[in-house]
Amino acid sequence: MHSYHIDAFGGPDNLGMREQAQPEPGPTEIVVRIRARSLNYRDVLILERRYPVPAREGVVPISDGAGEVVAVGPQVSRFAVGDRVAATYFPRWIDGPFAMHVAMEQFGCTRDGLLADFLLADEQALVKVPAHLSFEESATLACAGLTAWSGLTGPRPVVAGETVLTIGSGGVALFAMQFAKLFGARVIAVTSTAEKTSLLQEHGADATVVTGEHEAWDVAVRDLTDGHGVDHVVETGGLKTLPYSLKSCADAGELALAAVLGDGTLAAPALSGATTIRRYYVGSRAAFEKMNTAIARNGLRPVIDSVYPFEQAREAYQHFASRRQSGKVVIGG
Amino acid sequence: MHSYHIDAFGGPDNLGMREQAQPEPGPTEIVVRIRARSLNYRDVLILERRYPVPAREGVVPISDGAGEVVAVGPQVSRFAVGDRVAATYFPRWIDGPFAMHVAMEQFGCTRDGLLADFLLADEQALVKVPAHLSFEESATLACAGLTAWSGLTGPRPVVAGETVLTIGSGGVALFAMQFAKLFGARVIAVTSTAEKTSLLQEHGADATVVTGEHEAWDVAVRDLTDGHGVDHVVETGGLKTLPYSLKSCADAGELALAAVLGDGTLAAPALSGATTIRRYYVGSRAAFEKMNTAIARNGLRPVIDSVYPFEQAREAYQHFASRRQSGKVVIGG
């Protein structure tokens, strides 16, 4: 089989293709013929050695992908040959609350990921994907889809009629809009790019705010809610947006913090409201399966920007890093 | 003003019309010109003196209705003249958990209800109604709408992708279907009347089961869920359906018990699964307001069977008692 490897940390040029034998499953393992992968910002960070979890040199990159089961070990009970599956972001987080030590194990980081023809993994590390989705669509769910889902279905889940604030037009934000609409919520989407407003509206935004058009864009958001504020934020921006998204919140609202904040500072008055800030990471396998059921029942389709062939994986990385995409960047084949 | 009164307990013939002076608001009170009311089964029970909360003889009946504010007391802060409002079912249950002693006070039962031209009440006892709804539609929300809403948004709220079971085609069941669809859930509706299946499908049922066509209809429901069972039941049937609806439930599912069960017995094996039975009553004013926001944001419209003029209130009762309606029976004027 063919697989890409991070030969050295840096840019996509350091991704080298190798040829290996097709893997054989152990007793509880399955082999998946990967048909599509999608890129997340973490894949760029890993390549640049800026991701908090240190990657192994030589690792096969990419966490998210989908394919079909081609071989199963003798004790496998969750899957059969031919099943259409996706890998989980945290292969050992099955259910229950998050634990950092479990999250330290990740495909495309500490262990070989999905930028290869085949994936070998314990059957516990995968889930079935919705039948109405293509492999390309299914490949977008594990990180971006589940991060959006978990941001809206935490201890204070979205209730129909509530207002959800999304930040930008990245993969998580687009999924968050779609899920929020699916839950009967209203969506206000902020973006720094006026040209993106029609895309945002197309994918569920009931109202949009272009950040650069306001001195303090939280005022514009509050105005759109008659002063009430938004009930939920899926904060994918970072330190630049966080002070405003916090101020956009209703009393007793929740800000689900998905963004990696990096090294700056946050002015303390941003914490003076009555908002709960919930730092969280992707989600468990149980949540992934719940999300897939919701997607399947409602025929929801992920937003795909472009599909690159397997041979052009480096070009896919370059396009993704340009941040000009509208939806998920997929690597097929 | 004109008002109907329960001159004696029995049937609709005992509803006598009287003429009274239009009420004046006290300091914290408002006067509402009632434009529409809707009937609930409790109104029949009250008339027949079979309702658990004893009604006052001579009381103006009916709990549910909507109208416009025509006068406000000097300390009123929630409403202004001209506001479109509905009365709450339990005028003293503002927020927080249910308390039986609070629920003992009810419009159309312990105190004068809405089958009159005007309602005088403390401003705390009313809510604003969604702008897109007519008075007739707004009059259906307080009991049937909120009972459905509370059945699905309790401590274990419906999550998109889950399956909800509804019982019959009464007002609560129709609202429950609409809300379940609004939340992204799947709806299985059971009915004893094959002719009602198209109505149920029209209002959101993804699948229907006609109870009489099965020896044990829970088997049919389970089959429709690939053996998983339903995640939620809004049980509006009673002792005839409860053993089957319980057996229809998924492990860790919730049955929200809205039905008044009366005097029979329940076979204990019905309680042998792993279902939570949550007995509940309508909902608080805070929940009513949340529901109204959800209805307004999503343009949801209640299902109305028929509208009778104020002068034909008795005929409305008779039609309602016949149980041939499909949707809410409204008394206008």
Added chain:
Amino acid sequence: MHSYHIDAFGGPDNLGMREQAQPEPGPTEIVVRIRARSLNYRDVLILERRYPVPAREGVVPISDGAGEVVAVGPQVSRFAVGDRVAATYFPRWIDGPFAMHVAMEQFGCTRDGLLADFLLADEQALVKVPAHLSFEESATLACAGLTAWSGLTGPRPVVAGETVLTIGSGGVALFAMQFAKLFGARVIAVTSTAEKTSLLQEHGADATVVTGEHEAWDVAVRDLTDGHGVDHVVETGGLKTLPYSLKSCADAGELALAAVLGDGTLAAPALSGATTIRRYYVGSRAAFEKMNTAIARNGLRPVIDSVYPFEQAREAYQHFASRRQSGKVVIGG
């Protein structure tokens, strides 16, 4: 090693001892030298073939026990030789909500249990026990302890100051009293045996009600709460107590139904309050570990009635079945 087996279903006389080779661990397995076991009513039901989950003939009985790890497979990461451990009731329920198909696998029922010198099991099926407890005490936790814990820490957990009702003086009830006191709650304990009241008071009951001394003992319970009712019930009784325990509940209270109800009927008016009935089963491994932390931090000690030597396991069963014990019946050795 020596092990007892259910040679035929019936009574303790059908427990036959056999000699087998000491087990060797597979890659993810551990071998535990069992030092103590405790009996639960389910063990009697299994022996009499009345338990809902059918046991395998020839199975080694008993689910609950504790011992020390004497051998570990090469991939074992949770335990080391010398660790003091207990088996879980449902060896495959790790975390997250209950699932009936997972609960179908049980030690001492579908697979060999703990009435033997050694237990061989996957490392996922065991937990460490609190350091201050003896093996005899540790052997009481898996079923009775965790059933009490889960009954009080569900979706509506006990809050300090609330009142908990316990039924009888069985193992679950005694643990429930201890945990309720640990949580800062008040305990009302009902018993059918006036002689047991001092035992109940000794183990945490703030007040006791002897059922036979009242026509309707729920009235006595309500009186003890100034009419408010109890906030929680851990219902371990059955159909005889359930109608009264339900009527003892406060509005919005929770009855955690641990009892197996069998085949009778329940009068529907028992369901007319505003109580949530939560049917549940023991608890997950994650809950077991939380409970053990609570026990360890607070130095809580299980109540032991008697300890029989391994050779007198049949006598232990007989004593347990007599229902004259006060606390757990343990089989040592």
Added chain:
Amino acid sequence: MHSYHIDAFGGPDNLGMREQAQPEPGPTEIVVRIRARSLNYRDVLILERRYPVPAREGVVPISDGAGEVVAVGPQVSRFAVGDRVAATYFPRWIDGPFAMHVAMEQFGCTRDGLLADFLLADEQALVKVPAHLSFEESATLACAGLTAWSGLTGPRPVVAGETVLTIGSGGVALFAMQFAKLFGARVIAVTSTAEKTSLLQEHGADATVVTGEHEAWDVAVRDLTDGHGVDHVVETGGLKTLPYSLKSCADAGELALAAVLGDGTLAAPALSGATTIRRYYVGSRAAFEKMNTAIARNGLRPVIDSVYPFEQAREAYQHFASRRQSGKVVIGG
């Protein structure tokens, strides 16, 4: 009656005493003979005009106090003459979630407070106090007690066996320790003052950390939890402690943010864990009543540093502002 008033903003010297007529209750009001008050840091901030909610000049200061009912209006139903009561911090927050606009009304700030012989208030604004507490003790509950209670009983309440971190030896921290112990939790208390460690241990701390003795005191806290981290923080410190208390948290832990943070900045890496930050304010009347039940059932007694006579209210303020106290500073009379 005698009452103190904030004649001008500044220090305690600006508190002027006046003589007024004893108030008469309106229909739903009660008159309380105040027997004791306690000081909170907000009272100092209000006096110095640094409190976020602007106080009225001439207002009677102090939010917390207790006394006995001496007159009731004709419609009062919650209280009778002779009842022992305390005022709520937010007189209009009855139940349900926090709302900033409701919190804008406060005794001793926007309306006359408790540093007077009598309080006139709507009956909804008060609660009964535990029978075993003196007026002095009862006067400490409304702000400090309830802030501690709400910090531990939020959407992710403390479970027995969990670890709670408290900051310093102020009134909230001391109550938080007592409640945490009442709930069966372990308490780690940090303090900047080595001399306070024995006080902290006396009131429930299982372990103490003196912040100045460590470069990064979160490491010391984590070590005390075997690296797990604390499950809950009641953060009463501010920007100086927040980065460390956040880093002290276990995965999926909760930091309840009670401190007013002021104007500094927070380094973003403090937000990189997996902790939920829940900003909150005191609590509702319903929570106050639940807390009082817990206090009453368990005989818990607030920690009082000193009691000043009514005539020495200014001295009480001065002592409180010195921050040398250990427990609540009370003004009697």
